Amino acid sequence: MAERSDKPSTTLAPGQWSFTRWKTIGQLEALEVQHPLFEAAITLQGAHLVHFSHSNEKNWLWLSDLARFQPGRAIRGGIPVCWPWFGDPARNPPAIRAHVKTPSAHGFARTALWQLEDVSESAHEVEISLSLNAGDEFHEVWEGHALALITFHFSLRGCQIALTTTNLAHAPMALSQALHTYLPTPDITRTRLLGLGNSQYIDTLKDWNYATQDGPVYFMGETDRIYESGDVLVATTPERRTKLIGFGSDSTVVWNPGPEKAQRLSDFPDTGWRNMLCVETANAAGDYRVLNIGQSHTLGVLIERG
């Protein structure tokens, strides 16, 4: 870690950490937290949370058995950070499309190497911050210059993630993004998502037409929707209730690939669709944001037991 040892901003130097340590997962460097109250793991690539749970509990997040931890490869599961655009660039508003020079979905942050900024620990909490200064290095895929700072706050209450984007360019910046949370379920057919009743949504599987949600969301097959809502959500499975409290977000993406798309997805078991759902705290579709020069926006989610 010699290349990072000159960072003055780390509240605790690595030698002073009690609950956090460096770990290699596959081929990726990661930070592992083993606190008496909770456990977590974040890879530096993608600032990707792959595990959070209370101590000696199952992961609150779904992680594919086929996930590969390799440089340049998106990790299937956990919470990918989709930034500085969400989804297919061609489906983004013109202000975003104009600055994206690749057909790749979900931006480049999820496969970029982030820098550790800060670790702080107490008897009750651990907070870890990482940053990505995205400028010239990404000029082949994107025109812009922005700083992404992500802070993970772990406690007995749950985990909170806050992603602040600051526009460092000399022109306004349009941004779409998501904290693409994968949740586990023992049975997707007995899983529902509460909190979106009466919301308008874009059904990307029905020619991107609008519809209105009637009651809870049930998963009857492939589901891929952008809801115009940032309300508090509760995912209920036969095993647990998970509450997601978003902030800086007025859109939520709900996704399950269903049996056919599951077979086409990278690093995804053919039957994996039965055991996961994605509830993505987003700034997507009409909820994209424009940051003036020097301006910041924070997107975040607090994940708790419901």
Ligand SMILES: O=P(O)(O)OC[C@H]1O[C@H](O)[C@H](O)[C@@H](O)[C@@H]1O
């Ligand atoms: O396979 P990925 O690039 O990780 O994308 C996985 C999924 O992400 C989002 O939920 C989109 O709405 C889906 O259309 C997409 O299939």
